[in-house]
Amino acid sequence: MDSLLKLDNCTIRFGGLTAVASLSMEVRKRELVGLIGPNGAGKTTVFNMVTGVYRPTEGDVLLAGERLNGLKPYAITGKGIARTFQNIRLFNSLTVFDNVRAAFNLHLKHGPRHALLRGKAFLKEESDIESRTIELLKIFNLDRLSESMCKSLPYGDQRRLEIVRALATQPKLLLLDEPAAGMTPTEKSNLMRLIEFVQETFDISVLLVEHDMRVVMGICKRIYVLDHGVRIAEGAPGEIRRHPKVIEAYLGEEPGEGVRGEK
């Protein structure tokens, strides 16, 4: 399989603190990859580095061979990386419909000049976007809510809407930042099915940052484990589960020393 996203020896330092230390990882085309690690391991920092919020101190971020270092977040989205946020960030004064419609901005052919003149081609594009938005909302069963304000949606729907909005930018790679946070077990199972569905239907790669082991182990084909900014393991879910370093990072050291040993 071809490589899509590649991190090549990336390091991020904030002053004296090394948040991510020479991390190399890759996401291949049509692959569902997980990124896990205990609190403060640097998962979200990796996300912010890939999406252009932070610039890597050292190393390169490559998307299909193209360097992304130093590009602004909107430009990186333009290259084909879309993301969701750990704490939901929808456009709260807009309707569900408009939240998704706004994301179509990226591939808009017509600019402000056309918006003023309202020519035939402009109106056609607008109604195209309108029907594509509805279509997208329909896939996720959100079309019946398209006129509601997004802040009035239940939590799970808001999470799904964020994914829909990200998909409207037509990404090659979708980054999901803790999508299962705050969900009930049933919602989590639905989310797992949803992520697999999205990956297959839209034929994209997904990089998933998640705390919940069940979710990550359940859907990811390959998992990277971070601890204190260092990659400590990589492999299939089964290998990760048995990996001594992973167990150590999550549960502490092997029995025999300290309080945990008594368990």
Added chain:
Amino acid sequence: MSRGPLSLIVALFVCLAVSLFGENFIASNFAYYYDILITIGINVILATSLNLVNGYTGQFSLGHAGFMAIGAYASGSWSNNIDPIIFGYLGGSTSPLATNVCLFVSVLFAGVLAAIAGFAVGVPSLRLKGDYLAIVTLGFGEIIRVAILNTDFLGASRGLSVVGSYTNLFWTYGSVVLCIYVVLSLVHSTYGRGFLTVRDDEVAAEAMGINTTKYKVSAFVVGSFFAGIAGALYAHFKAFITPEGFNFFRSVDVVVIVILGGMGSTVGVTVAAVLLTILPEALRALAHTQFVPPAYQGLLENRLILYSLLLIILMLTRPQGLFGDRFASKRRFIRSRGD
């Protein structure tokens, strides 16, 4: 032709017709009301254009009077120097053709100059957010005023007499219609949803591929363009302008209209501009009617106190503004499909 531009042209023709047939009648028989009518128009332009910046894009600017000043002085000194030349070609200062051409050219010049100033101010200052942006724009507004105050060929503190008061109902309300049309058709498109996303969440907007800086600067440039036009109309209406007419309080007046009308609601802001222009005048008239007992007339004559009190009451009862935000996001207003 699609519905949008068609309604613009129809509205412009209505303005023209009213101006052609009613202008002289109103101006000569109801001079006082004519004055209020033009002032309303100018205030609507100022408020709806500021609403694009403060309301739709969420960038709190306190410098609108500065751009109005640039427009007023630009068109004033342009007219003083260039109009005589145009008159030479178009049959003298009494020909309606000549005065209208002069007004059009100087208003356009004023708008463009103010837009350039808006760009120059916007690019560095729009990196800032919230209170900081408000203070920086306030500062720029004051810089413009003080600069004019110290520029001799603009009359400095003596003020500037402007050749001819050519502003009429057509040009005023034509500009009103154009301004409202531009703001509405920009905002009510997929492109224009970008302004609202910048207001709601800049980080999320960037993550959706929206160049927030570009949107902020665009809103600022369009806003200053129309502020410049309002300034030019004002200069050619009063025929005499002083730097004090464009001080901080002028900016605050416009901001009050925008907040009162409801940030991000063009309908609300337009209504608020009309109401708040009429209100002080209506209170003046009310003080001298028989309905008010003589004992209270003194109170009503302090109409500015009453005016402020009404503002406070309005803000307490309708903090979201007269029309709130609801109209802005309903899809029936946004629907851009033509015929």
